[in-house]
Amino acid sequence: MSVAEIAAVTALVAGAITAGLIAVLHLLEPEYDPSWRMISEYSLGRHGWVMRLAFVAMAIGLSATCVALWSFGGAWTVGLAVVGIGALGAAFIDADPIMTPRARATPAGRVHTVLGSVLLAGFPPAALIAGFGVALALGVTLAIASLVPFAGLVWFVIAAAPAHGQGGSPEIRIGWPDRFCLVAYLAWVVLAAIGVLSLS
Numbered sequence: 001m002s003v004a005e006i007a008a009v010t011a012l013v014a015g016a017i018t019a020g021l022i023a024v025l026h027l028l029e030p031e032y033d034p035s036w037r038m039i040s041e042y043s044l045g046r047h048g049w050v051m052r053l054a055f056v057a058m059a060i061g062l063s064a065t066c067v068a069l070w071s072f073g074g075a076w077t078v079g080l081a082v083v084g085i086g087a088l089g090a091a092f093i094d095a096d097p098i099m100t101p102r103a104r105a106t107p108a109g110r111v112h113t114v115l116g117s118v119l120l121a122g123f124p125p126a127a128l129i130a131g132f133g134v135a136l137a138l139g140v141t142l143a144i145a146s147l148v149p150f151a152g153l154v155w156f157v158i159a160a161a162p163a164h165g166q167g168g169s170p171e172i173r174i175g176w177p178d179r180f181c182l183v184a185y186l187a188w189v190v191l192a193a194i195g196v197l198s199l200s
Contacts, residue, residue, distance in 0.1 A: 005200050007067035008193040014061030015186045015193075021054035022182065036168055036175045039182060040095040040116055048094070055091030058186075059084040062123075065189050068196045069134050076133020079126030086118030098168035120156065120178075123185045124149040130192075138195045145191055152181035 001009075022042070026034060029045040042051035062084035069077040095116070096109030105113070124146060131143030156177035163172050 002200070004068050004071050004196050007064045008196040010064040011061045011068055011189050011193040014057045014064060015189045017057040018054050018061060019183075019186055021050050021057065025050055025054070033170065034175045034179060036098070036170050036173050038095065038098050038168075038175065038178050040090060040112065041098060043091075043094045044097065052091045055087050058119075059088035059091065061186070061189050062087060065192050066130075069130055069138075069192060072137035072196070073130055073133030077130040079122065079129055083119055083122045083126050086115045086122060089115035090119065098174075101167045102165035120181060121153060123181075123188075124153050127185075127188050134195075138199075142188070142192055142195065145188055149181065149184045149188055152177060152184045156181055 022039060025042045025045075025047065026032075028047045028050065029042055032041055032045065040051070042048065043055075045051075063081050066077045066080040066084070069080070090112055093108050093112045093115065095112045096105050100106075100109060127146040127149055128143060131140070131146050135143055156174060159174045159177050160172065163169075163174075168174060
C-alpha cells in the first residue's frame with residue numbers, strides 16, 4: 001500500500017473510533033443533556049478519559065486525512081492538520097462547564113475554548129480549501145461536500161448567539177448543532193479517505 005492509502009485507512013479507522021466513543025459517552029453519561037451540553041463537557045464527567053481518547057482519535061484522523069490528500073493537493077491540505085492540533089490540544093485541556101459565564105472562565109477553560117474554536121470553526125474552511133486543492137485529481141466532490149460542515153457551523157453560531165457570553169442554559173440549544181458538526185466533519189473525512197482509496 002502507498003503512504004496515501006495507509007493514511008486513508010488510518011483516517012477511516014480513527015473516524016470510526018471517534019464516532020463510536022462519543023456514541024458510547026451518550027450512554028455512559030446521560031446527565032449531559034445532548035440538546036444543550038457540548039460534547040467537550042464529557043471530559044468533565046465520570047468517564048472523561050473516553051472523551052480525551054475520542055479527541056486524540058479525531059486528531060489522528062484529521063492529520064491522516066491531510067497525509068492521504070497531500071500527494072493530490074499538497075499545501076492545500078495542510079489546514080486539516082492544523083485543525084487536528086486543535087482537537088489534540090482539547091484532549092488534554094478540559095472545558096469549563098457550559099454554564100460558566102465568559103468573565104468567570106478558568107485559564108484552562110479559555111485555552112480549551114480557543115482550541116475548540118480551531119476545530120469547530122477551522123474545519124469547514126480547511127475542508128473547502130483541501131477540496132479545491134485536490135479537485136483535479138479527485139473531482140469536486142470534496143469541495144461541494146464541505147458545504148455541509150459550513151451549514152453545521154452556521155447553525156451552531158445562530159444557536160449560540162443568545163448566550164451573549166453569559167454561559168449556556170437549557171434554553172440555548174447548542175448541543176444538537178455541536179453534534180451535527182461532529183458528524184458532518186467525520187463524514188467529510190470518510191468521503192476524502194474513500195476518494196483516495198478509490199484511485200488504488
